[in-house]
Amino acid sequence: MSLLKKIYGWIDVRIGAGELVEKELTGYLLPRNINVWYSMGSILLVIFSLQVVTGIMLLVYYVPDADKAFHSVTHIMNNVPFGWLIRLCHAVGSNMMVLILLFHMLSVLFMGSYKSPREMNWLSGFILFNLVLAVSLTGYLLPWSQLSFWATTVATNSVGAIPYVGEFLVEFLRGGKLVGPATLGRFFAMHVLIIPLTIAAVVGAHLFFLQRTGVSTPPFGLTDSRNRWQEDNYRYESHPGGIPFFPNYALQDMTSIAVYFAFFLGVVFFAPYIFFPADAFVPANPFQTPDHIKPEWYFLANYQTLKIFPSEFLGLAVQGAAMTFLALLPFIDRGVEKHPLKRPLFMVCAIGGILLYLALMIWGHYS
Amino acid sequence: MNMGLFLRRGFPISITTLCLVLFSLPVAAATQNQTVCLQCHGSQTGRGGAVVKPWQESIHAENGTSCQDCHGGDPKDAVNAMNPARGFLGVPKEIEIPSFCGRCHIGIRDDYLQSAHGKALGHGGPTCVTCHGSHDVKKATLDIINEKNCSRCHTYARAAELKAAMEQTEKRIVVIEERLKVYKGEGVDTEARGKALFSARNRYHRLFHEVNTAKVKAESAQIITELDKIQRDFGNIESERQKRKITGVAAVSGSLLAALLFYLLRKTYD
Numbered sequence: 001m002s003l004l005k006k007i008y009g010w011i012d013v014r015i016g017a018g019e020l021v022e023k024e025l026t027g028y029l030l031p032r033n034i035n036v037w038y039s040m041g042s043i044l045l046v047i048f049s050l051q052v053v054t055g056i057m058l059l060v061y062y063v064p065d066a067d068k069a070f071h072s073v074t075h076i077m078n079n080v081p082f083g084w085l086i087r088l089c090h091a092v093g094s095n096m097m098v099l100i101l102l103f104h105m106l107s108v109l110f111m112g113s114y115k116s117p118r119e120m121n122w123l124s125g126f127i128l129f130n131l132v133l134a135v136s137l138t139g140y141l142l143p144w145s146q147l148s149f150w151a152t153t154v155a156t157n158s159v160g161a162i163p164y165v166g167e168f169l170v171e172f173l174r175g176g177k178l179v180g181p182a183t184l185g186r187f188f189a190m191h192v193l194i195i196p197l198t199i200a201a202v203v204g205a206h207l208f209f210l211q212r213t214g215v216s217t218p219p220f221g222l223t224d225s226r227n228r229w230q231e232d233n234y235r236y237e238s239h240p241g242g243i244p245f246f247p248n249y250a251l252q253d254m255t256s257i258a259v260y261f262a263f264f265l266g267v268v269f270f271a272p273y274i275f276f277p278a279d280a281f282v283p284a285n286p287f288q289t290p291d292h293i294k295p296e297w298y299f300l301a302n303y304q305t306l307k308i309f310p311s312e313f314l315g316l317a318v319q320g321a322a323m324t325f326l327a328l329l330p331f332i333d334r335g336v337e338k339h340p341l342k343r344p345l346f347m348v349c350a351i352g353g354i355l356l357y358l359a360l361m362i363w364g365h366y367s
Numbered sequence: 368m369n370m371g372l373f374l375r376r377g378f379p380i381s382i383t384t385l386c387l388v389l390f391s392l393p394v395a396a397a398t399q400n401q402t403v404c405l406q407c408h409g410s411q412t413g414r415g416g417a418v419v420k421p422w423q424e425s426i427h428a429e430n431g432t433s434c435q436d437c438h439g440g441d442p443k444d445a446v447n448a449m450n451p452a453r454g455f456l457g458v459p460k461e462i463e464i465p466s467f468c469g470r471c472h473i474g475i476r477d478d479y480l481q482s483a484h485g486k487a488l489g490h491g492g493p494t495c496v497t498c499h500g501s502h503d504v505k506k507a508t509l510d511i512i513n514e515k516n517c518s519r520c521h522t523y524a525r526a527a528e529l530k531a532a533m534e535q536t537e538k539r540i541v542v543i544e545e546r547l548k549v550y551k552g553e554g555v556d557t558e559a560r561g562k563a564l565f566s567a568r569n570r571y572h573r574l575f576h577e578v579n580t581a582k583v584k585a586e587s588a589q590i591i592t593e594l595d596k597i598q599r600d601f602g603n604i605e606s607e608r609q610k611r612k613i614t615g616v617a618a619v620s621g622s623l624l625a626a627l628l629f630y631l632l633r634k635t636y637d
Binding site for chain 1: 612618623625630636
């Protein structure tokens, strides 16, 4: 018996490792018609882990002080060995996290995987989406550049349009009347600790819900693609005769992750500046407003929506209504059909919504 | 504020709000403070209003140097804007112009006063504004030395010789400036190189008022040496970038190869 087998045997008799592997890996069966979109969640876990690792590395040299933050980031980019790579991975990674999260949500939408009994999976995912946007927004301020300073100034200003509590919220977010050192302090705390810990907790909940409900069956390639779940008692959706998670789907996950890395590293090494306008490398100057400030691409639709309505409050209200609708979708859409081509109303709304989002994004970019 | 209440109510509200509102960056975000000088002169017709547009298009406006920085006065108080008690200086007399401009351009003023141009001040010689303009001041380049400008007072031949001696330096400075601008927009720390260029450019600009051809040639050679050093630095940056790109090709290729291997391995289990 080899040494490894001896070690494995020693562990197995104590904690039942073999049983665990059988239950969670080799014996964990997935639908035979599972597709590549199911690996978006695994990619997101990898991205989040990479963000945590690169974020911790940046923390070694980053100084969360309004007088030193910009210079510390410049130092990281220019003098710290591989600092440029770590910072670019972190900045590009945050954009990628939003992009892949959108793909993940879209795949869940189109495959009807949000339907009962997966309301909590959807809700926890929706909360994660908002948390990822919040972690991106708070991280945006940290380099203390012209772009980050003014983008945060206007972003926090918008909150003032909320009736009654608006003014309080603006001051609460900024830590004062204006964006300043206090804002940097609280955004830093939110970005490096509060939001990441919350994300980790919600990811845990999301995976727990997945583990308890089982993986949903894709509606494609089936004669009957209706949701067969009934609300009489708890049922785990098992897939007898399905493919094992390990090694089969784990290898699919690895393939998707490797393809993602090729794309991600391509951007990091060859086109990182698509995410960095020139103002991102000019130190914050509260007395000089840059000519053109545009938010990150994933906020462009929100930005344009606020602009097209006569009042900011109306713009906020419309966005709030749209987000609430999206959050409550599993409770609104109670139909049993999961195949997108058999859900014409859903298809019209979903494609219309996507086109509207893209149009607003492009309009926002060129406005 | 009660922390428990904050966590139960305030925190979710703030997060949701943060995510819902995010950005509303008004188009007119870039509103420079409109001084009372510009408000008043901008609405005037004739000589009073004629200064506004040339200033707006000048290097002074570009660098944030406004009316009060040269003419004094109070730019926030319309009633006392031109009150001498608030430091208003008005328009300088011809002989005062070099001192007027020289409050900021100290070295240039000294060079000018030592030059043939400066020595002729008050005796028909040119002042700063004769060549550079008053409100329409542009970034000083060699183009200022041209037959049309110089022939207003004397023949162009000697000026042309001086210009030829400085043209090579000028071209190098422009190229380096452009490159520095690009690097700055890409997060490269340009502070030290910017300072070196600033120093070289200042030395070069001080030659503008020198009429000794031999001195101009010798000084230009020294400036070129300094510029060479900056350009060697650029070479190092480019070389480093080349290495990064090679690493990038390896990283992307490695990822794609790994993807292919995982895919093929998965196929063996189908």
